[in-house]
Amino acid sequence: MSDGNFGLTEAVSIALGGMIGGGIYAVLGVVTQITGAATWFAFLLAGVVAVCAGYSYIGLNELVTDGTDDTGGGSVTFVQSFTGNSTLAGMVGWTLLVGYIGSMAMYAFAFAEFAIALPVVPVSLAGLSLRPVISVLAIAGFVGLNLLGARATGEAENVLVVAKVLVLVLFGIGGILYALVVSPAPVQLGLTRLTSFSPIMAAAISFVAFQGWQLLFYDQESMANPLDEIPRAVYIAIPTAVFIYVIVALTTYNLAPAAIQSHPHTALTDAAATIAGVVGLASTGAIVLSLSALFSTGSAINATLFSAGYFAKGMLSNDLLPDRTGDSSASGVPSQTLLLIGVITAIFTAYGSLSAITSFASLSFIVVFGAMSLLAFTQRDVDQITAVWPxxxxxxxxxxxxxxxxxxxxxxxRTFYLVLIIAVVVFLAELLYFEREIIEEEIPFLDSHTGETVD
Structure with a gap:
């Protein structure tokens, strides 16, 4: 997958890889606890907004590249191009980068939980909880894979995506058939909740599950025909993700209602055991699903890290990140940048709250996707953009x-205050960096030798 050889298959793999791992294995339990049997409808609502945001990104990308040799870009490029405000563009970029780090931390958290669910993996060792250890090792492994280069990353992503999509589709369809044919209880759809706010609220929480398609806009230098490949990949990946989320949500809620309440993050393994139990393979079904979860969350880490690295490189090129974070002239993603992203993600996943990480990442993407939709709406008079979808x-x-x-x-x-603290820290860091020259001019500093104030 060298520059120019990134085709539609790889594009769909990156987009799905960045979505499926988050939607099913990291936020399904949280969403289900909010809206119950109507979880499938929450994913559908989030998918509709994601498709509209995808349409907006595609339209803006075409406008940015129209009549030029530019390789396009994502949110940062769009803000710079259409507002001319580099500070605003940089703050959008930093917010997205923190959102990506939060997403990867969330995927690594889920990766470890499913690893521990395997019979051969203990919960703790010598009194030390293995969840943080496994999460950090997962991050380290995928950082190492990305350091090998784009070809290794893309080939690994193709394998991971095919494996997880196949298992989840079989799980979802098999679960629905089981619920309709074998289970004595009627299938619960949560229709009474559809007129309430709970599915919309749950859709907001689940929005982090739909950020993966956006990663494609940072990989355009690896594509031969990005203006053709990206729209097709986006319009394939988002509906595919919605379909998988819906059938898996229906299956899990109807076949593992007790597990949804007691251990929601790994409830899929209980549902898989129920389905496979029909042929006497309950344990095998649970193990296969757990392995699929490892593929899924690993794929999500891999895809997000790969594209976030290119995203950070673009910001370095535009002086929107400190020079110390990497060399923008390096071929591919700068190694220093990948390592820095990996270290911050590892700290997040080892010490952070899953709820706070998920919530902040979702809010980040909601804000940026909404802002890009609004930006596209302001460009509604051009041929590439129709007003209704933005x-x-x-x-x-x-x-x-x-x-x-x-x-x-x-x-x-508690999560509310943690999210506020994270938001304030990120905002202050952005402000200090992008307004550093004004701050230096306005605030006197002390001479390091004399201790006297220098104007």
């Missing part, structure tokens, strides 16, 4: 943001 994306993202903040404040007060 409008739906803007309104949907705004509603998601308000409802998610309300949910966190009302039901998860």
């Amino acid at each position: 409008a739906v994306g803007t309104v949907g993202a705004t509603l998601f943001f308000v409802l998610m903040f309300y949910h966190l404040y009302a039901a998860e007060r």
